[in-house]
Amino acid sequence: xxxxxxxxxxxxxxxxxxxxxxxxxxxxxxxxxxxxxxxxxxxxxxxxxxxxxxxxxxxxxxxxxxxxxxxxxxxxxxxxxxxxxxxxxxxxxxxxxxxxxxxxxxxxxxxxxxxxxxxxxxxxxxxxxxxxxxxxxxxxxxxxxxxxxxxxxxxxxxxxxxxxxxxxxx
Numbered sequence: 001x002x003x004x005x006x007x008x009x010x011x012x013x014x015x016x017x018x019x020x021x022x023x024x025x026x027x028x029x030x031x032x033x034x035x036x037x038x039x040x041x042x043x044x045x046x047x048x049x050x051x052x053x054x055x056x057x058x059x060x061x062x063x064x065x066x067x068x069x070x071x072x073x074x075x076x077x078x079x080x081x082x083x084x085x086x087x088x089x090x091x092x093x094x095x096x097x098x099x100x101x102x103x104x105x106x107x108x109x110x111x112x113x114x115x116x117x118x119x120x121x122x123x124x125x126x127x128x129x130x131x132x133x134x135x136x137x138x139x140x141x142x143x144x145x146x147x148x149x150x151x152x153x154x155x156x157x158x159x160x161x162x163x164x165x166x167x168x169x170x
Contacts, residue, residue: 006045009052016049016056021148024049024088025064035076043080047087060095060151062144063088067102067161089156097147099140102161106137135161139168146170 002015016022026049028041050061063085071082085098143164147157159167 006041009045009048013052013056016052016058018057019053020057020059022050022053022058022061023144024062027064030076038076039080043084043087046084047091050088050091050093054091054093059093060097060148061088061091061093062097062147063099064140064144065098065100067100069098069100094155095151096156097144097151098156098158099143099147099164100158100160101135101140101164103134104137104140105134133161135164135168140164141168143168 002012004012004015024046026041026046028038030038033041046063050063053061065085066078066081068078069081069085070078071086073079073082088098089096143159146167147159
């Protein structure tokens with residue numbers, strides 16, 4: 001495990017050398033980092049890490065994005081997620097898998113009251129419609145690993161929430 005300073009990521013290029021696969025789940029919230037900080041973390045840091053990984057020999061990059069990601073969106077969150085998807089694809093990996101989960105079901109150490117309420121609601125909905133609007137983070141993690149162990153022929157593969165559920169439970 002290597003600890004890097006994302007503000008000086010270029011100085012840590014050695015940490016990205018010699019890996020066949022890169023997994024990226026980096027992200028923050030606008031509430032926590034402000035709009036500029038959110039863009040810096042969710043787009044700029046991720047794109048720079050992808051570039052360093054590719055330069056270091058990475059062949060398959062797996063990016064956790066978000067349902068609804070769209071570089072043309074009027075909503076900051078979805079626009080930034082769409083922009084970073086485009087930037088990562090442009091790096092030129094042999095394989096790039098993008099996962100677009102819906103609401104992530106997980107336990108957090110920090111307090112996010114609105115997210116907690118949403119998780120409770122979508123957790124209950126998931127009992128009836130398990131792949132509709134949410135996904136446990138453990139399922140996302142298993143799907144990320146499975147897509148590397150069973151790569152397709154596509155250069156870029158985008159997995160929406162239902163596909164994440166299917167792959168994560170296989």
